[in-house]
Amino acid sequence: MREDDYLNDDFEESTVGTPIHRREFLKRFGSGLFVFFTVGDLSAVQQTRRRGSEYPEDFNAYLRIGDDGRVSCFTGKIEMGQGIITSLAQMLAEELEVDFSSVDMVMGDTALCPYDRGTFGSRSTKYFGPPLRQAAAEAKAVLIQLAAEQLRVPKDRLFVKNGVITDRRNQGKKISYAQLTKGKTIERRLDGKAPLKDHSQHTISGKAILRTDAMKKVTGEAKFAGDIRIPGLLYAKILRPPAHGATLKTVDTTAAQKISGAKVIQDGDLVAVLHEHPDEAEKALRSLKAEYESPEVSVDNQTIFKHLEDSAPSGDIVTEKGNLVEGRKLAAQSFETKYFNHYVAHAPMEPHTTMVHIGIDEIKVWASTQSPFGAQRSVAQTLGVPPEKVHVITPFVGGGFGGKTRNLEAGEAARLAKLAGRPIQVAWSRKEEFFYDTFRPAAVIKANSGIDASGKIVHWDFDILFAGTRSSEPIYDIPHHRVFARGAWRGTGSAHPFSVGAWRGPGSNTNVFAMESLTDIMAQAAGMDPLSFRMKNLNDERMRRVLQAAADKFGRPFSKAPSGKGYGIACTNYLNTYVTTMAEVKVDEKSGNVHVERVVCAQDTGEVINLEGVKLQIEGCITMGLGYCLSEEIQFKGGKILDENFDTYAYTRFSWTPKIETVLIDNPQLAPQGCGEPAITTMGAVIANAVNDAIGVRMFVLPMTPERIKETMVKEVK
Numbered sequence: 001m002r003e004d005d006y007l008n009d010d011f012e013e014s015t016v017g018t019p020i021h022r023r024e025f026l027k028r029f030g031s032g033l034f035v036f037f038t039v040g041d042l043s044a045v046q047q048t049r050r051r052g053s054e055y056p057e058d059f060n061a062y063l064r065i066g067d068d069g070r071v072s073c074f075t076g077k078i079e080m081g082q083g084i085i086t087s088l089a090q091m092l093a094e095e096l097e098v099d100f101s102s103v104d105m106v107m108g109d110t111a112l113c114p115y116d117r118g119t120f121g122s123r124s125t126k127y128f129g130p131p132l133r134q135a136a137a138e139a140k141a142v143l144i145q146l147a148a149e150q151l152r153v154p155k156d157r158l159f160v161k162n163g164v165i166t167d168r169r170n171q172g173k174k175i176s177y178a179q180l181t182k183g184k185t186i187e188r189r190l191d192g193k194a195p196l197k198d199h200s201q202h203t204i205s206g207k208a209i210l211r212t213d214a215m216k217k218v219t220g221e222a223k224f225a226g227d228i229r230i231p232g233l234l235y236a237k238i239l240r241p242p243a244h245g246a247t248l249k250t251v252d253t254t255a256a257q258k259i260s261g262a263k264v265i266q267d268g269d270l271v272a273v274l275h276e277h278p279d280e281a282e283k284a285l286r287s288l289k290a291e292y293e294s295p296e297v298s299v300d301n302q303t304i305f306k307h308l309e310d311s312a313p314s315g316d317i318v319t320e321k322g323n324l325v326e327g328r329k330l331a332a333q334s335f336e337t338k339y340f341n342h343y344v345a346h347a348p349m350e351p352h353t354t355m356v357h358i359g360i361d362e363i364k365v366w367a368s369t370q371s372p373f374g375a376q377r378s379v380a381q382t383l384g385v386p387p388e389k390v391h392v393i394t395p396f397v398g399g400g401f402g403g404k405t406r407n408l409e410a411g412e413a414a415r416l417a418k419l420a421g422r423p424i425q426v427a428w429s430r431k432e433e434f435f436y437d438t439f440r441p442a443a444v445i446k447a448n449s450g451i452d453a454s455g456k457i458v459h460w461d462f463d464i465l466f467a468g469t470r471s472s473e474p475i476y477d478i479p480h481h482r483v484f485a486r487g488a489w490r491g492t493g494s495a496h497p498f499s500v501g502a503w504r505g506p507g508s509n510t511n512v513f514a515m516e517s518l519t520d521i522m523a524q525a526a527g528m529d530p531l532s533f534r535m536k537n538l539n540d541e542r543m544r545r546v547l548q549a550a551a552d553k554f555g556r557p558f559s560k561a562p563s564g565k566g567y568g569i570a571c572t573n574y575l576n577t578y579v580t581t582m583a584e585v586k587v588d589e590k591s592g593n594v595h596v597e598r599v600v601c602a603q604d605t606g607e608v609i610n611l612e613g614v615k616l617q618i619e620g621c622i623t624m625g626l627g628y629c630l631s632e633e634i635q636f637k638g639g640k641i642l643d644e645n646f647d648t649y650a651y652t653r654f655s656w657t658p659k660i661e662t663v664l665i666d667n668p669q670l671a672p673q674g675c676g677e678p679a680i681t682t683m684g685a686v687i688a689n690a691v692n693d694a695i696g697v698r699m700f701v702l703p704m705t706p707e708r709i710k711e712t713m714v715k716e717v718k
Contacts, residue, residue: 010177022055025062025074028112032181033142035135036062037190039116039128043644063092063112064134065143069163069178071096071103073132074114076372077124078108078285079213080397080404081620082676083613084124086211087381090609091129095136097160098177104392105212108372108573114450118371120402121503122575122674125609137194143337146180148569179499206668208612213396214577225368226427227355233262233355233423235278236416237285240432244498244639247292255287265419268410274420278427297638299497304442307339311495312465315486319473327459327480329361331450333525334459339447339514339704340514341467341684343634344503344627345643346442347651350398352431356413357423358383365392378407382414401624402502431644438501441489441633444465445514453524457537462514463517466495468507471572471681474515477539497639504621506682509628513702516570516685520561520692530569530689531559541603546665547571550580550602553663561693566597568690574678578604578665581622581682582657585690589713592706594630594691596656601679602663606670618662618679625683626658627651631703 025034062074073092079085080543089103106112110120140160147165148155151173158165165180167173201205239251248271253264256273259498262284263274271288275281299307328334354367356379363383363706367375372392379386397404415428428436446463460474468489474481490501503509523533531551538544550569551558558567564583571578584598599622631650635642643649688699697712 003540015234015324024089024645025112027113029064029066031067031183031185031443033065033177033186033188035142035188035190037063037131037135037138039131043119047274063132063139063618065139065181066179067178067182067184069176071098072106073103074106074113075128076108076110076113076392076677077116077128078119078370078372078397079105079586080119080370080400081209082119083110083610084128085213086209087125087134087609087613088129089212090134090205090209091125091133092136094202095133096140096163098163100204100209101448102163102229107526108369108392110372110376110390110392113372113422115373118374118405119400120370120405122505122577122677125672126575126674129609131190133196133227134192135190135195137196138188138190138192141194142188143177143180146186147175148618150175159434173708188265200623206607206611209610210246210614211610217396224350225395226350226367226400227354227427228355228425230355230357230423233425234274234276234420235281236272236274236413236424236426238426238432239290240414240435241287241292241294243292243294243641244435244641246639249291249293251291252289253499253528255289256284259284259287263420268416270415272412272416274416274422274424295639297687299666300636300637302344304342305444308442308444308465309494312486313463313495315484318464318469318483318485320482321478322459322480324459324461324480324482325480325631328450330458330480331451332453333522334450335448335521335525336523337447337514337700339445339510339517339700341443341510341513341628343442343500343636344632345434345437345634345649346399346401346403346452346503347433347437347649348399348401348403348592349633351428351430352404352409352436353425353427353605354407354410354413355423355425356410356417358414358417358421363390363414365390365410367392367394367407368397368403368404369394369407369410370397371407372402372603374405375407375410378411378448379414382411383418384697401504402506405440406499408436412610430646434634434643434645434649435641438490438499440503440506440509440628441466441496441500443489443510445510445515447518449518449522449583451522451526455523455528455533456717457522464511466500467510470506470511471508471574472511472515473495473573474570475540475543475573475577476519476537478537487554498641505623505677505681507573508572508677509625509684510702512570512572512681513684513688516572516682516687517698517700520569520689521698524561527560529560531558534569535573542581543571543573546578546602547580549663549665550582550600551660553602554582554600556595557582561689562696563693564695566690566694568686568688568693570682570685570689572678574680574681575674577606577673577675577678579678579682581679583686583690585687585694586693587691587709589695592713594704594709596626596687596690597659598659598661599686600663601682602665602678603675603677604665604667604670605675606673607668608666609672611664614675615662617675619660621677621679622660622683623652623657625680626656626687627703629684629687629703630656633703633705
């Protein structure tokens with residue numbers, strides 16, 4: 001399997017936890033109609049299981065219609081701001097023919113919800129939504145059959161509205177879902193035979209609906225892991241090394257032990273102070289006197305790219321067509337370039353936080369995590385207990401972006417709770433967040449391409465180092481091409497001085513930056529404007545439609561670069577979501593500052609479930625994407641992270657935010673695709689192309705800081 005396959009995406013096998021099984025679920029909830037279904041490719045699950053992992057045999061999604069008329073979806077997915085708490089409920093309400101307000105989403109609770117691998121990759125609506133919709137259709141079909149029997153009318157004479165089944169010929173003859181399920185336990189397994197509603201009949205799905213978590217979040221009612229309080233709770237502050245790879249030699253805890261109420265824990269490599277008040281715990285932590293032995297510095301921001309090139313492992317061909325030797329013979333002009341990006345942090349608003357309470361019969365965990373079952377397993381392994389004894393509850397998560405998957409703080413909290421005999425909360429400080437984050441990996445892309453005399457791309461050869469394969473396949477019609485990938489975007493090893501991992505749109509941000517920057521270079525060499533050049537080389541009608549829709553909305557004529565206008569274009573196919581972004585920038589040539597004035601993004605994400613939700617996701621991607629384009633870069637020396645807070649690590653400011661316009665392509669014939677990540681992947685390329693159009697400077701390194709822009713301007717003048 002390639003790294004982009006659904007079951008082998010953002011997490012390692014060790015994240016697998018133990019689900020609640022169907023029989024236990026029925027015992028807990030008693031009466032109602034239950035539909036059980038599986039999400040994902042069953043053959044892939046079985047193949048993975050044969051390799052020795054612990055994927056559950058039971059179904060991994062549950063739908064319940066209770067005898068109170070409320071509908072519940074139980075899913076291991078979590079809500080971290082992406083809006084699936086609303087969009088999945090829309091799909092369910094639409095197909096089941098119930099009022100949207102009657103749907104409850106029960107998410108990320110390992111004692112109530114079936115197993116799920118995690119929430120990541122812009123894939124919840126795409127992969128979980130269709131089987132959920134089918135399960136709702138199945139439930140509706142069962143209820144109509146039951147109603148036909150009770151009302152003694154043919155089922156084809158019945159229709160459903162707001163959870164009430166009515167006889168078309170005698171509308172006084174009706175029965176509700178609640179009446180049909182009252183006092184009964186009706187179990188069904190999904191067979192996928194019930195017909196789905198045509199999209200033209202949708203009244204809930206496809207509409208702009210206020211997010212169900214919106215009011216709680218703006219009023220402060222919403223609970224996050226750090227908001228949970230229980231009797232006896234102690235706050236933990238943990239002694240951290242000064243650098244990755246450093247080892248503790250000595251520690252003096254005398255001063256900390258003198259602080260009233262402070263409890264010092266020292267267990268091997270773990271040194272922590274506990275207190276009923278977090279500020280007192282922090283005070284005690286600062287009083288510790290520790291001596292570490294740190295490894296020799298071997299790489300830093302200035303040497304990282306050479307190090308990566310020297311350390312790159314053997315790789316694999318991602319895609320190949322034609323013959324590159326023949327393609328080079330066809331080229332009137334050839335181009336050889338390199339593209340680089342630095343390490344980038346997730347920097348979520350809510351740092352990693354977990355609370356663990358070890359009870360007599362159950363270990364209860366409140367965790368800010370993208371993988372509740374991964375947290376369950378982490379705690380279970382730490383404490384040496386069966387996973388089913390660990391109950392993980394996932395409140396709202398304050399941003400993840402691919403970073404809240406390892407559950408390191410869950411293991412720390414469990415270990416301390418056992419040693420202290422009290423409930424423990426571990427909430428990372430911003431400094432810890434930057435230190436232990438799995439950064440988006442620094443990466444290098446070596447690119448070689450050529451065009452013929454007419455401006456057609458005839459060869460394309462990409463060598464990707466440490467960015468992974470996602471969005472790396474050419475979107476243009478190129479007869480001779482090859483993409484080769486060496487090193488992935490996750491893990492540890494000799495190449496990186498610290499851990500790297502998924503960062504919103506993993507790999508794609510780097511790959512699209514290189515691909516679409518090179519496309520603009522070729523357009524300029526061909527004497528063409530970047531829009532015409534792309535249209536000339538695009539055969540994919542769906543992508544052409546998205547590109548044209550963006551151009552129509554942008555409403556500005558493109559010219560051969562550099563035109564001085566500051567216009568840019570970038571396109572990609574992100575896991576079958578098609579995106580075109582256009583931007584208008586102004587560059588201060590004295591300071592090197594880039595001001596992005598306007599961004600237009602057209603996106604074909606298949607069927608749109610929540611109109612407003614998709615727009616919000618696109619706007620969020622564009623806003624966040626400005627950071628990795630213009631300023632975000634982890635400064636380090638060896639394993640020492642020099643950025644400890646936002647005073648040195650600069651991400652998007654409100655003052656940077658441009659006018660954002662979205663265009664959603666109507667494509668209801670295609671099942672809903674992901675929309676939480678695609679629009680961020682084009683931002684590096686579109687801004688780089690716009691900068692080049694504005695001042696004639698081509699940027700090959702992300703981020704495009706003012707210093708780098710000025711330095712490049714000086715070099716090009718020379």
